[in-house]
Amino acid sequence: MRSSNPVLSAASMDSFQGEFFSASQSMTIQGAATKALILLGLCFGTASMTFAMTHGGNSAAAMPWMIGGFVGALVFSIATSFKPNWAPVTAPLYALAEGLLLGAISGGYERMFNGIVPQAALATLGTMAAMLFAYKTGLIKATRGFVMGVGAATGGIALMYLAAMVLSMFGIRMSFLYQPTMLGIGISAVIVIVAALNLIIDFAAI
Known part of the structure; x- marks a missing residue:
């Protein structure tokens, strides 16, 4: 089964064995959902900060955070794609960076279209x-x-x-x-x- 998500490729899954997990451990939808909720919580935390800035009309203050979030999200997503065994560290960092970016963008749109x-x-x-x-x-x-x-x-x-x-x-x-x-x-x-x-x-x- 091939997924368009590079982190879910067969080679990526094999790279986890022996470093963070044993070969006997299984990946389940329930486990993936739990981790996704944790990452979503991290993303929401940073997003709420930049959302409040742009929605409140202070886009200038949010701009450095948004740019930093964009760069960070790009770097951590590429790192996770090439080194999936770094995911326990890079995935939370990606979620935090993505939150900064999405929060700023969402705040701007919410200000224009309530x-x-x-x-x-x-x-x-x-x-x-x-x-x-x-x-x-x-x-x-x-x-x-x-x-x-x-x-x-x-x-x-x-x-x-x-x-x-x-x-x-x-x-x-x-x-x-x-x-x-x-x-x-x-x-x-x-x-x-x-x-x-x-x-x-x-x-x-x-």
Whole structure:
């Protein structure tokens, strides 16, 4: 079972054995969920600080924290991808750094569009819970065809946004990706569905 998450690759899992865990220990969805909740708590802690800054109109004070969070999250995510056995240290640091970044961004959006952040958070948690239920009950199974289809769709979406980014450098804007038209909303809905289905692959990998 291949996951698009590099930390859940077979090579990454093998690298844990003999350093932090014995080969007899199993990775479970329950254990992964518990650790994810701990990391989410760390992320929420730092996010609340920068969220309060930007939501309160003090974006200048939040900017150094946001930049530091961006750099830290990038460094720790790359380190974890290449050295998964560092995860007991790098994962909490990544969660703290990501919180600084997300909190600042979320505070800015909440200031512009009142109520958008709680809605997005609830939608995200609801999607994850629904996908976990679908996987545990067997409503959706991570078959070979399913994995290949979701992987192809994910790659296609990545290429589409990469093309949009490159074209924007030459003054060409793919506005249909961002405007609230029926096409734009439809594309966004497909992207959300594909992202949600990637969770099924991660659950199967665990």
